[in-house]
């Protein structure tokens with residue numbers, strides 16, 4: 001038989017496909033999915049209603065310019081809607097940026113525990129990912145700047161970062177931007193911006209508004225509880241918007257997504273509720289986990305990075321297996337180079353309580369005299 005077949009572009013087969021957080025646990029227990037940082041409150045009822053209303057006209061193509069959604073975003077954030085571009089999740093936008101700005105042989109930088117989509121998007125565009133070391137699981141401006149070469153086209157920075165939950169104060173982001181060449185695009189991925197309650201944090205709107213080489217990306221998948229609909233957006237200089245518009249699918253955001261996203265932005269009370277829920281549980285869970293003798297990386301987002309010892313029986317993998325049996329689905333982080341940690345998303349009151357009970361049972365088992 002002829003063994004010849006179409007070959008993908010060089011580099012494509014070096015990509016390790018993104019493996020999403022699991023969504024299944026033991027069959028007979030109540031499931032608490034705490035593996036993908038989705039909102040425990042779900043979407044605004046107004047967003048769900050707008051989604052259902054959009055179902056009456058599924059035969060027509062959506063508005064390719066997503067006008068209603070861009071207008072709602074512009075109104076909510078006080079932004080020029082001509083400089084907003086919407087996508088099927090911010091993942092699509094991150095990929096469009098890579099395709100638009102990275103050629104074969106070019107480099108793009110991300111940090112050592114940066115979001116996994118970055119190396120995938122960089123490689124898919126034919127580029128080479130360059131990894132900048134973090135300090136205490138936090139992006140380090142100096143190591144990033146030290147990796148810049150004349151082939152660096154893009155720097156991807158999630159702020160706060162997933163899966164670490166750490167963030168860079170905005171004066172550090174400004175210092176990063178000031179140190180980059182004008183030809184290097186700085187992508188500030190602010191997927192968790194709404195959750196951050198720190199005086200020294202900014203999402204990057206102003207920098208994207210004033211600099212020629214800064215893009216800020218946002219998503220409806222996290223605090224808006226609309227991950228299933230795939231809606232993201234970016235705010236960028238005109239020239240960048242022009243590039244992304246040339247290469248995106250002409251109807252990349254569906255009409256139910258456009259309608260639901262716009263309605264979500266109108267429900268300020270729902271957003272406040274989601275922030276309050278997170279504000280209540282982030283410190284509470286952190287303290288409770290630390291009281292069990294585990295280390296938690298301080299998080300500015302809606303999830304916690306929990307570190308386990310490598311003692312047999314007490315590891316992250318052991319904890320994960322124990323939790324899954326009790327219906328708690330956490331995120332394993334081998335692919336992120338953090339095999340001794342689990343990421344746990346802030347869940348509903350019931351999920352958080354079930355998680356704490358299960359984790360505490362796991363730790364008690366580990367520390368019982370029988371096992372010593």
Ligand SMILES: *Cc1c(COP(=O)(O)O)cnc(C)c1O
Pocket residue numbers: 037088089090091092115158161162189191218219220221222227230231232
């Ligand atoms: C969840 C997440 C996103 C959002 O992806 P969508 O495609 O919009 O669902 C983007 N960046 C980071 C760092 C994330 O954790």
